[in-house]
Amino acid sequence: MPGLSNKADQMPASPIRKLVPYAEAAKQRGVTVYHLNIGQPDIETPKVVRDTLKTKDIKVIEYSHSAGFASYREGLAQYYAGFGINLSAEEIMITTGGSEALIFAFQSCFNPGDELIIPEPFYANYNGFATTANVSVKPVTASISNGFALPKIEDFEALITEKTKGILICNPGNPTGYLYSKEELEQLRDLVKKHDLFLFADEVYREFCYDGAKPFSALQLEGIDENVVLVDSVSKRYSMCGARIGALISKNKELMAAALKFGQARLSPPTLGQIAGEAALKTPQSYFDDVIEEYVERRNILVDGLNEIDGVICPKPSGAFYAIAQLPIDDADNFCQWRLEDFSHINQTIMLAPATGFYANKSLGKQQVRLAYVLNSEALRNSVECLKEALKIYPGLLKNNQVASEYQP
Amino acid sequence: MPGLSNKADQMPASPIRKLVPYAEAAKQRGVTVYHLNIGQPDIETPKVVRDTLKTKDIKVIEYSHSAGFASYREGLAQYYAGFGINLSAEEIMITTGGSEALIFAFQSCFNPGDELIIPEPFYANYNGFATTANVSVKPVTASISNGFALPKIEDFEALITEKTKGILICNPGNPTGYLYSKEELEQLRDLVKKHDLFLFADEVYREFCYDGAKPFSALQLEGIDENVVLVDSVSKRYSMCGARIGALISKNKELMAAALKFGQARLSPPTLGQIAGEAALKTPQSYFDDVIEEYVERRNILVDGLNEIDGVICPKPSGAFYAIAQLPIDDADNFCQWRLEDFSHINQTIMLAPATGFYANKSLGKQQVRLAYVLNSEALRNSVECLKEALKIYPGLLKNNQVASEYQP
Numbered sequence: 001m002p003g004l005s006n007k008a009d010q011m012p013a014s015p016i017r018k019l020v021p022y023a024e025a026a027k028q029r030g031v032t033v034y035h036l037n038i039g040q041p042d043i044e045t046p047k048v049v050r051d052t053l054k055t056k057d058i059k060v061i062e063y064s065h066s067a068g069f070a071s072y073r074e075g076l077a078q079y080y081a082g083f084g085i086n087l088s089a090e091e092i093m094i095t096t097g098g099s100e101a102l103i104f105a106f107q108s109c110f111n112p113g114d115e116l117i118i119p120e121p122f123y124a125n126y127n128g129f130a131t132t133a134n135v136s137v138k139p140v141t142a143s144i145s146n147g148f149a150l151p152k153i154e155d156f157e158a159l160i161t162e163k164t165k166g167i168l169i170c171n172p173g174n175p176t177g178y179l180y181s182k183e184e185l186e187q188l189r190d191l192v193k194k195h196d197l198f199l200f201a202d203e204v205y206r207e208f209c210y211d212g213a214k215p216f217s218a219l220q221l222e223g224i225d226e227n228v229v230l231v232d233s234v235s236k237r238y239s240m241c242g243a244r245i246g247a248l249i250s251k252n253k254e255l256m257a258a259a260l261k262f263g264q265a266r267l268s269p270p271t272l273g274q275i276a277g278e279a280a281l282k283t284p285q286s287y288f289d290d291v292i293e294e295y296v297e298r299r300n301i302l303v304d305g306l307n308e309i310d311g312v313i314c315p316k317p318s319g320a321f322y323a324i325a326q327l328p329i330d331d332a333d334n335f336c337q338w339r340l341e342d343f344s345h346i347n348q349t350i351m352l353a354p355a356t357g358f359y360a361n362k363s364l365g366k367q368q369v370r371l372a373y374v375l376n377s378e379a380l381r382n383s384v385e386c387l388k389e390a391l392k393i394y395p396g397l398l399k400n401n402q403v404a405s406e407y408q409p
Numbered sequence: 410m411p412g413l414s415n416k417a418d419q420m421p422a423s424p425i426r427k428l429v430p431y432a433e434a435a436k437q438r439g440v441t442v443y444h445l446n447i448g449q450p451d452i453e454t455p456k457v458v459r460d461t462l463k464t465k466d467i468k469v470i471e472y473s474h475s476a477g478f479a480s481y482r483e484g485l486a487q488y489y490a491g492f493g494i495n496l497s498a499e500e501i502m503i504t505t506g507g508s509e510a511l512i513f514a515f516q517s518c519f520n521p522g523d524e525l526i527i528p529e530p531f532y533a534n535y536n537g538f539a540t541t542a543n544v545s546v547k548p549v550t551a552s553i554s555n556g557f558a559l560p561k562i563e564d565f566e567a568l569i570t571e572k573t574k575g576i577l578i579c580n581p582g583n584p585t586g587y588l589y590s591k592e593e594l595e596q597l598r599d600l601v602k603k604h605d606l607f608l609f610a611d612e613v614y615r616e617f618c619y620d621g622a623k624p625f626s627a628l629q630l631e632g633i634d635e636n637v638v639l640v641d642s643v644s645k646r647y648s649m650c651g652a653r654i655g656a657l658i659s660k661n662k663e664l665m666a667a668a669l670k671f672g673q674a675r676l677s678p679p680t681l682g683q684i685a686g687e688a689a690l691k692t693p694q695s696y697f698d699d700v701i702e703e704y705v706e707r708r709n710i711l712v713d714g715l716n717e718i719d720g721v722i723c724p725k726p727s728g729a730f731y732a733i734a735q736l737p738i739d740d741a742d743n744f745c746q747w748r749l750e751d752f753s754h755i756n757q758t759i760m761l762a763p764a765t766g767f768y769a770n771k772s773l774g775k776q777q778v779r780l781a782y783v784l785n786s787e788a789l790r791n792s793v794e795c796l797k798e799a800l801k802i803y804p805g806l807l808k809n810n811q812v813a814s815e816y817q818p
Contacts, residue, residue, distance in 0.1 A: 001605070001635040001636070001661065001663075002518070002574060002575070002605050002606055002607050002635075002636060004517055004518055004663060004664060004667055005516065005517055005518055005519050005520050005523075005667075006520055007516055007517070007520075008516075008517045008518070008663075008664075008667035008670075009667075011667065011670035011671060011674070012670070012674075013670055013673065014475070014670075014673035014674070017475070017673060038472075040471055040472055041469070042469065043469070044468050044469055045467070045468070045469055045470050049470075050466075050467060050468075053462060053463075053467070053681070054462075054463050054464070055463070057459075058454070058459060058462070059453050059454065059459075060450070060451065060452070060453055060454055060648055060649070061454050061458075061648075061649035061650070061651040061652050061685065062449055062650055062651045063447075063449055063650045063651050064651060066423070066426070096505050096653065096675075096679070097675065097676065099674065099675040099676060100675065103675075107414065107416055107417075107541060108413055108414055108416070108417045109411070109413055109414055109417070110414050111414050111415055111416075112521065112543075114414075125673075125674045125675075125676070128670070128671070128673070128674025128675075129674060132516060132671065132674065134521075134543075165411060166411070196410070196411050197411055198411050226410040226411075227410070227411060239469055239470075240469070240470035241470070241471055241472045241676070241677075241680075242470040242471045242472050242473060242677060242679065242680025242681065243470050243679065243680065243681065244505065244653075244676075244677070244678070244679040244680070252410065254410075254413060254417075255413060255417075258413055258414075258417035258418075258420065261417075261420035261421070261422055261423075261537070262420060262537070262541065264422065264423035264426060264534075264537070265420070265421075265423070265508065265534045265536075265537025265538060265541065266505075266506065266508040266509065266512075266534075266537075267506065267508060267534070267650070267653075268650075268651065268653070269653070270505070270651065270652065270653040270679040270681065270682055271650075271651025271652065271653070272462070272651065272652065272679065272681035272682055272685065273679055273681055273682075276470065276681065
């Protein structure tokens, strides 16, 4: 049998999905499993999208232009104009999800071994895209003690070598829910400018900002037009993750020309998803108002509930729909598996993502889990109860239920 | 401005799409352009697919499993059983088009610099996928004189080095339309077995075999279960290129496990496309009978018409919907551009793909073009007339309208 590639070994298995067999076994035993482990919202896709798919008469499901429908790209330019971001259709390329946008960006910018700095904890699949494109990830660690604010800019600068080609941020953040301020982004801008790096910004949770907070986009940073590479997606915005439609956006013409060549090789992004994405641009503001109200209520139930449990700390996120909680446990991976294998409370349990998968530094995140609040309020209340009960009897509890952390919620 | 990657330079621009601006200019001048340059069929997508998309009530367009819907994979296993191919659902992974299947296969099997042998002329985007995955392509040249039959097996063997990891074939072939016989495939099987190589088989045109010819799949080759990696797609089969649904298929468990990790990083293949693909499995045989009858008529109009032109030779393909013609011209790229820029016949012209883009060997294909017969009969008759007229006045005609070739149609 011929051997596989080194990458076949190096590719990380999904930290979120590896517990799936245990969850399936629990369900087979009749246990209700609350899935707080994955960012698949239960919110309905906007009616305008579903109606469009039902009424559109498509005789032939054809390829589109490799950069996506021109009309959709023009529509997206209008969408960004609503955020004060001035873009032409040529600065926008439609991709197969935000995933493909990041892969095209990495393939276009990095030679094998080039380095990318990412504040950790970060979205686990960044590791997979980096491995795919032979990019070396250098983490700079954010702290739960300040809610995962941007690490000190000196910590970034200390990691810069001659191989460093860029910095990647997710804002608002998955898995932290932290929303970077304009000031934090301007610090990054200055650093990126000083060292002539790319700034990759994953802003797929833009609409999900709470308590009056407004998102500030990397595209609004002045003076680094050639450096900023934006990754976007319809997945969370319109609760249509399965459409697999994203966008790669940059004012750097050479980069966009290179990315288009990768796009031409794969012919076109999904046509049906693009029809859905273009229709979604007509989603009324009331949809977002309702969704945000719902997420704020859920966040409060979850985060307030968690912080009432002895020894648990959970910063209240300003954006996205994730939270990271620190728990008085020995090992998050064991704890997450144990809850599915050996625990239930009134025949219910919860599935969470161990935070270890979101840290590049293998010694970190062992007492942390990521929770996605993509379930309704009642399910979230039950989930908090389950976690509370689990933390009474889990064999690997830390002594005195105390977490070694300077964080004060 | 930060520099781009070496790959950004090395990625080939699409040879098929690079003439698009000239075609657009011709249309602006009021010239009708017959597009024989791209494999986008005009055949309607099956009614069962269109009806399913219109009637299916999808509240949330969700992610699927990273390997695709289980029900769809089981349905595909049934589909292959109809060809005498025994597969389980676990041996099938749904991908975002055949393109992604090939990229996952390359990423899983090749280390940077490893070599892949491909009979040329070959589908131009194989170059793009190879560049993406740092694979080095080694062409073995097929000849128009025998209709692009499999080159001598010794020609393959002569290229094998310690870096050779596999052989890639497209069967029936794009761009040649050649259908490899069982005997030819068994020669490849023996070679692959002898040197323990992967055999990548792109069989997306399986249904399009003419004149009673039956396709023989690489999966039917005995004794190389661990070596065969099949790439499939719904794009051409059901005339739904825009669905972006393909499949990676192998009985090699390690390979499928590695490919799934790449699949998990990108989360899932398109959900709407999968709904279309699963519905397409119910396409009645009468649809294929009608489509094949239509393609045979078109092929005959095109190929017979071409062979009647002085100095033109065009082997009659047994499969797919492409033909390669050798023309009495100096340079196919110039000729293809000239027809769009400086030529029209009764205000009509044709757009063809220069064959140079389908050869890795840069000195080959200069007198050849690829024609896709994806237009109706009348358009094809007009196209032949256009080509005939163009070959009367093109400034770069070869002397005596003769082609240096031993081929006898």
